[in-house]
Amino acid sequence: MIRDYISLDEAIKIGRExxxxxxxxxxxxxxxxxxxxxxxxxxxxxSPKDYPSEDKSAVDGYALNSKFVLSASNSNxxxxxxxxxxxxxxxxxxxxxxxxxxxxLTGGRLxxxxxxxxxxxDAIIQGEYLKVIKGLRxxxxxxxxxEDIKKGERILSRGEIISPAKLVALMETGVRNLKTFDLxxxxxxxxxxxxxxxxxxxxQYLLIETLKRYGYxxxxxxxxxxxxxxxxxxLTKEKTDVLILTxxxxxxxxxxxxxxxxxxxxILFHGIKMRPGRTTGLGxxxxxxxxxxxxxxxxxxxxxxxxIDPLIRYWFNFQPIKDYYVKAKLNRAVVNTLGFRSYVRxxxxxxxxxxPLKVTGSGVISSIINADGxxxxxxxxxxxxxGEEVNIKLLRC
Numbered sequence: 045m046i047r048d049y050i051s052l053d054e055a056i057k058i059g060r061e062x063x064x065x066x067x068x069x070x071x072x073x074x075x076x077x078x079x080x081x082x083x084x085x086x087x088x089x090x091s092p093k094d095y096p097s098e099d100k101s102a103v104d105g106y107a108l109n110s111k112f113v114l115s116a117s118n119s120n121x122x123x124x125x126x127x128x129x130x131x132x133x134x135x136x137x138x139x140x141x142x143x144x145x146x147x148x149l150t151g152g153r154l155x156x157x158x159x160x161x162x163x164x165x166d167a168i169i170q171g172e173y174l175k176v177i178k179g180l181r182x183x184x185x186x187x188x189x190x191e192d193i194k195k196g197e198r199i200l201s202r203g204e205i206i207s208p209a210k211l212v213a214l215m216e217t218g219v220r221n222l223k224t225f226d227l228x229x230x231x232x233x234x235x236x237x238x239x240x241x242x243x244x245x246x247x248q249y250l251l252i253e254t255l256k257r258y259g260y261x262x263x264x265x266x267x268x269x270x271x272x273x274x275x276x277x278x279l280t281k282e283k284t285d286v287l288i289l290t291x292x293x294x295x296x297x298x299x300x301x302x303x304x305x306x307x308x309x310x311i312l313f314h315g316i317k318m319r320p321g322r323t324t325g326l327g328x329x330x331x332x333x334x335x336x337x338x339x340x341x342x343x344x345x346x347x348x349x350x351x352i353d354p355l356i357r358y359w360f361n362f363q364p365i366k367d368y369y370v371k372a373k374l375n376r377a378v379v380n381t382l383g384f385r386s387y388v389r390x391x392x393x394x395x396x397x398x399x400p401l402k403v404t405g406s407g408v409i410s411s412i413i414n415a416d417g418x419x420x421x422x423x424x425x426x427x428x429x430x431g432e433e434v435n436i437k438l439l440r441c
Contacts, residue, residue: 067331
């Protein structure tokens, strides 16, 4: 039975201090950059070269030397002879003379002798000639070498989740391979009701897919019956860096998983003053951290986001996931139990309004699928009145 709940801040502090007791191994692998999206970078990566590597056109148009069209206007059109084309895969190699221009496509190299590009929209073509009726500034519509990414500029930081946008930067600058972490997190669900099929094991799959988005490598350890022998057998099936046990953490469930961890290792804390997720706990078995969380989906997700992920990122020196907030006015009051930190699911409406969906009910799936964000109500706040402007953290997934 949970007798003494602790604050979330205290739980995080205890978890951080346990780092010296854990047998943490940095599992690092070198992979091809094209397969790196969603993984966690194991090293800083800097650009090996400038990008663009040379001056290029930023638009489709005509490359020319701006000093020869300074006086161009509707009343004083200037004609330039079109002598070729420069494309990204076939640059124009000759040097332009004063009255010459070259058709250039976006990304095409700027020919020698040219310093600007007239956009297609402003081009008037008359046979083999370009009629210029407006002056250009030097370097107008030109992307300079290294303007986007300079040689030696950091593209990735160690511990950062690699995004699709970062993949573009890696590939454009010629980074072929890089080192990434492969942190294996085992997830074991417990409960006879899951084995019998009377209750669907949705929480396990929710955690697996969410952990993937966080850059980890989840390992499905299956379902264990409500007995120590089966839990031990399933936990030792595969070697993992971190373990998550779901179910059997609450007073009504005889604290089975908690007692298992206590009998085979030690408990650091069990029970946090937060809703949902108050039965969350942490222990250590033979140097491996073991999180014990509710088997209900909403509570498990709150435990993952507010306890498990922050501690893992601290232990392994990963970059924290950046959260985004918006301000909105509550269209209904929110009530909180003093002493507990509550995570209220809200739906964002027009006119910057937020509709609270649920404070309690860890199994109410609709409170997540219909939510756009989370309102955090601190432990020392009884709630927020209708019309209060609050900060809403947008859902990560």
